[in-house]
Amino acid sequence: DEAGIMPYDIITHVDGIEVPDYDSFSLQMDSLEAGDVIIFTVIPYSAEEGEWGISSEIPVTLGDKRQYYLDQCEGDVDCLSETNEVLDSYGIEEGEAFLGVSYPRSGTFQTEQFSVIFDDRYSSLQKIVIVTLTPLSMLGTPMSYDGQTMNIHERMMLEVDDDFILSPLGTGTMLSLFDFIFWLIWVNFLLGFLNLLPIIPFxxxxxxxxxxxxxxxxxxxxxxxxxxxxxxxxxxxxxxxxxxxxxxxxxxxxxx
Structure with missing residues (x-):
């Protein structure tokens, strides 16, 4: 909030460099240090109007990631000792740049989490584990998002690529297809789960x-x-x- 970046604001550039996804954003952040003053190009989201406004440039002074977490202990010795151990295990060093934004992620995150099988960053074993566990996480999705298949704000960010097959169908059609497949899997998995209940005649x-x-x-x-x-x-x-x-x-x- 202090930096002027609010939930669902879209960061498009870091110091003039375009960051179309979280990986490119993370890459830019890794090249910076605590205390650096950088310019974010941000498209602000208005919760009242339910839409995004005009992009603007916001100067931000980056904090120290390690010091931020240590400050949460408020001087408690045991907390400081435990936090230092955790930070060391994660390789978070002093002077590492920290924006202070909770859970930044790509605008396409809601669909990317279901396309892990096509992601080369994961090994075959990791893909098998993730695909196996995905239906479990899907069960709670409608409850988390008021009956929707994804976060409604992030859904509004999605657009189809300039693909010769997908582009003519349009974003609305592709989202409807996504919803259909999601609910088909969700209902079938729920029925399968219910069928395992130790109740006759299941x-x-x-x-x-x-x-x-x-x-x-x-x-x-x-x-x-x-x-x-x-x-x-x-x-x-x-x-x-x-x-x-x-x-x-x-x-x-x-x-x-």
Missing amino acids: DGGHMVKDGTHSILSILMRDSNPLRVEKLAGSISGLTTIVMLVVVVIPILMLIV
Whole structure:
């Protein structure tokens, strides 16, 4: 705030050098030091009007990144010791330039996070892990963004490239296609997750019943098979009731 850069403002240039994405912005920041005075070209965002204004140049004096985090301890010895260790582990040295802006990122971040498989910066193993975990993060996205598939402000920043295929379709069509694919994955993953709940007639319920039956068959090998089957069914039924009380009913109450 002190620098005059507010949430969703777009930084287009650093000392006259264009920074079209976060990587180029980070590269420019790495070449600077604490105390340097630089000129940011910024397109300000008006929360009241819901749109971006006219770009302007803002002079900013960069702070010391290491000192900034140490100052948060307010002189507490234990905090200073722990913070120094953390800063050392991250390789943050004294004099490293710091803008003081929380979570700066590219305007295309919302879509880039779903295109990791095409990013050469990640190894094959990293891509597999990220792609596997992405559906989990997607589950909370609509709740975080008021039912939207991405941050509405960052959505407004997106435009299609001058591609001979994408350009004729337009930004609106591509965003609609993105929304469709997002919700298709989201619904399918949610249904798959629900299907694993240990409740009959879901698959999770049958898995619990079959697993219980297998364990009881070992523990009660001398008992009548019908008795084992009945006991397994009773345990499975009890599990279903518990899950309904603990999980399903509270969710239904929230919806209603």
